[in-house]
Amino acid sequence: MGDSLITVVAIFLAAILMFVFPLMSLAERTDDVSQLAVQTATTELVDRVRTTGKLTLTDYDAFVSELASTGNTFDIEILIQELDENPGVKTTQAEATKIGENLYYNKYTTQVLDELDTKGRKILKEGDIITVTVKNTNQTISQMLRNFFYMISGNDSYQIVGQHSGVVSVNGSTSER
Amino acid sequence: MKLQHLAIIFVLIIVPISLVMSSYIQNQIEAINMQTKYDMNLISSTYDAVKAFQINTTNNKYSSISDSKIRDIEASVSTFYNSLISSMSEFASREEAEDYVPAMLFTLYDGYYIYSSFDNVYSTTGEGGNEKVDINLDSKNYQKGLQPYVYYSAKYKLRNGNVITVNYTLDNAITVYGDFGDGEGYVTRTGYLINPDNVEIHDTYITYNGVRIEPEILTEHLITIEDNETKRTKEDDYRYIFYQNEKIYQDYDENGNLAYNEDGTPRIFWYHDYMKTYINDPYIRNYAKTCNMRSMSAIEYYARAKEFSDWVKEKLGGITQADTLKVEDGTTPIGNDTEYLAENTGNSPIFEVGKNNDPLVSDSIFNNHRLAIIRKSIETSLNTVISKFRAVTLYDYAMPVIDNEDWYKILNNISMVTFMQGIPMGYRYYNNYAVITNNVNKEVVKAENIYIVTEDTATGKNREYHQPGCKELISGVNDGTLRIVGAYPTASFQRQSVKRNDNQEDDLHFYLQAVEGDTLTGCYNCIVNSTADYDTDDIIEGIDLIDFENKVENGGSGSISFKSNNSAYMQVRAAYLKALARERYDIYKSNFDLEANR
Numbered sequence: 001m002g003d004s005l006i007t008v009v010a011i012f013l014a015a016i017l018m019f020v021f022p023l024m025s026l027a028e029r030t031d032d033v034s035q036l037a038v039q040t041a042t043t044e045l046v047d048r049v050r051t052t053g054k055l056t057l058t059d060y061d062a063f064v065s066e067l068a069s070t071g072n073t074f075d076i077e078i079l080i081q082e083l084d085e086n087p088g089v090k091t092t093q094a095e096a097t098k099i100g101e102n103l104y105y106n107k108y109t110t111q112v113l114d115e116l117d118t119k120g121r122k123i124l125k126e127g128d129i130i131t132v133t134v135k136n137t138n139q140t141i142s143q144m145l146r147n148f149f150y151m152i153s154g155n156d157s158y159q160i161v162g163q164h165s166g167v168v169s170v171n172g173s174t175s176e177r
Numbered sequence: 178m179k180l181q182h183l184a185i186i187f188v189l190i191i192v193p194i195s196l197v198m199s200s201y202i203q204n205q206i207e208a209i210n211m212q213t214k215y216d217m218n219l220i221s222s223t224y225d226a227v228k229a230f231q232i233n234t235t236n237n238k239y240s241s242i243s244d245s246k247i248r249d250i251e252a253s254v255s256t257f258y259n260s261l262i263s264s265m266s267e268f269a270s271r272e273e274a275e276d277y278v279p280a281m282l283f284t285l286y287d288g289y290y291i292y293s294s295f296d297n298v299y300s301t302t303g304e305g306g307n308e309k310v311d312i313n314l315d316s317k318n319y320q321k322g323l324q325p326y327v328y329y330s331a332k333y334k335l336r337n338g339n340v341i342t343v344n345y346t347l348d349n350a351i352t353v354y355g356d357f358g359d360g361e362g363y364v365t366r367t368g369y370l371i372n373p374d375n376v377e378i379h380d381t382y383i384t385y386n387g388v389r390i391e392p393e394i395l396t397e398h399l400i401t402i403e404d405n406e407t408k409r410t411k412e413d414d415y416r417y418i419f420y421q422n423e424k425i426y427q428d429y430d431e432n433g434n435l436a437y438n439e440d441g442t443p444r445i446f447w448y449h450d451y452m453k454t455y456i457n458d459p460y461i462r463n464y465a466k467t468c469n470m471r472s473m474s475a476i477e478y479y480a481r482a483k484e485f486s487d488w489v490k491e492k493l494g495g496i497t498q499a500d501t502l503k504v505e506d507g508t509t510p511i512g513n514d515t516e517y518l519a520e521n522t523g524n525s526p527i528f529e530v531g532k533n534n535d536p537l538v539s540d541s542i543f544n545n546h547r548l549a550i551i552r553k554s555i556e557t558s559l560n561t562v563i564s565k566f567r568a569v570t571l572y573d574y575a576m577p578v579i580d581n582e583d584w585y586k587i588l589n590n591i592s593m594v595t596f597m598q599g600i601p602m603g604y605r606y607y608n609n610y611a612v613i614t615n616n617v618n619k620e621v622v623k624a625e626n627i628y629i630v631t632e633d634t635a636t637g638k639n640r641e642y643h644q645p646g647c648k649e650l651i652s653g654v655n656d657g658t659l660r661i662v663g664a665y666p667t668a669s670f671q672r673q674s675v676k677r678n679d680n681q682e683d684d685l686h687f688y689l690q691a692v693e694g695d696t697l698t699g700c701y702n703c704i705v706n707s708t709a710d711y712d713t714d715d716i717i718e719g720i721d722l723i724d725f726e727n728k729v730e731n732g733g734s735g736s737i738s739f740k741s742n743n744s745a746y747m748q749v750r751a752a753y754l755k756a757l758a759r760e761r762y763d764i765y766k767s768n769f770d771l772e773a774n775r
Contacts, residue, residue: 014184025195032202043213084705119725123707169224171616
């Protein structure tokens, strides 16, 4: 009786050790690799926008498909802050030495995507700021396995995240060709 | 074996593997993060360097003279290192940072500089007379510095076997030199290449592709120091023209009327060191009188370009890319090697300019060939420099591959490219580059470097500047609410400073285009929001304007916003083309003096 109980416990433990543990470990590595890919893609996109002054639909689509290739679904947040150096529309900006006159208008994901959809591009100018944040929206295998043992609740239960931002360094070219 | 034992053995095997795996991946993630950080640092340092170049050149009258340019570039290099050292804790000094920066490339209007290491050892002959002393170069003999200026040039073999050289620039200006073998001897000619059929010359004006171009009045707002002792300043608007690439302003008399000298010539001055330097040279005075202080630059540009283009067509018309001589030896034509240049223009004659090959249009044969030549030249020089750099590093270093989009940026505007490599990062070394283009400069006038200034028709106030492809601009002119007052290069909208003494707080600031005491602001649609609705190339060509939203390739209906014969569109186009021609004609070009003396 006692022996068979220990055997059952041993089988159960062995199953966890030999099956769940490697699976979890492997799944977490997969997430790490996805994390790596997502962070690289995000950085590349933002740096491209920073040095060309232009966010094109082609670049955005390439970014989305690169994210999709990790096998997860993502929520992409784009924030573009447009610099207005002369918000008061004052005389000839004569007080340009004044600090704090610069204002930023925010444009959020939907607004940016809307413009990308209709015009195929979003042009930025020197001084604008772009921020891209990517979070996974599905449950990755490692998250599922982890939830099996312990739960993390709340909205921000993402596992893979990529974020990058920077100031645009050139005025985007207005010519298509 | 018991199940428990199996489990323990399994754990013993799997745990180390998992640990190694996780540490390896962790390492990779850290490497990526470091790479991101280094990329950011490289981009921002390069940006700082470009900014330094902008500040130094836009406030420097002599910035286009090569001695001054070298100084500005060296200042920009120092800025780059200062910025890099302060942002990266890895580097303690400039010397240390220099070991990781193999090359910096500065592309300018008609050529480029490379800042890199070179050996500064004079190769002497040995005792025997002819044999060379073999000097063992250790890293100490290498110095960092600016290499000699390289022009964007290519050699072509003519049908008669003579070799001629063509220097290209970032726009449509070229210099041709060589002996054509037609008895004229060695010829050097410089000019702008356009489609000559577009230009019609009349008595007092010319027309270019339907746009009438006449002499125009240009105005700028200046703050001048009237008295060097008391530092009394005066603010006023002055009419100006260009004479040999320098602005000449006309002064006012005590009553505020335009001032004239006793001989009836306008009283003109240069704006030097914030002061009025009056011009006594009778030749310049007479020039100012003859043109009546109206800028003839746009007319001259098209008239000379027509003459030059016809000449080029006649002399170089038959040349195709097969006649280009290879950069490596300078003697063998590339012939059928279509891979040699990045753009294959096939058997199309490069200099046969006309409707189908208009050098002003970005994708013409001439332009494709020009970009390919510039790219080849830069690639060859960079490879040489970087292979030399390998000699001073301990590990194998290769030049990173520059992707096509970055080439596009390098070839289309003056820019700075910096390379950084060799910083250990996990299991590998960092190796990347940054390209930053220079928006504001006096080197080149790109198609997008022209802003159009408008005022409200009703009040004659409220000046705004727009990009040529701005919807607000064209519809404003179309419904009569806006009036075009002129078009000027982007550099004219930069803040100018007057330094009165060492105290920075006493500096005065002004804007060249803020004339008539009026406000001058950027349009919210095209400048602040940078929404360009129409393609600048379409405006140059004068074809119907279609909003980007409605372009068929963007999934639109293709409906036309403004027909090519719309009068508002024609006004915008005329102002734009006039300004583009004027500004291109007026920038400093080293070879153009030759042409003036013809």
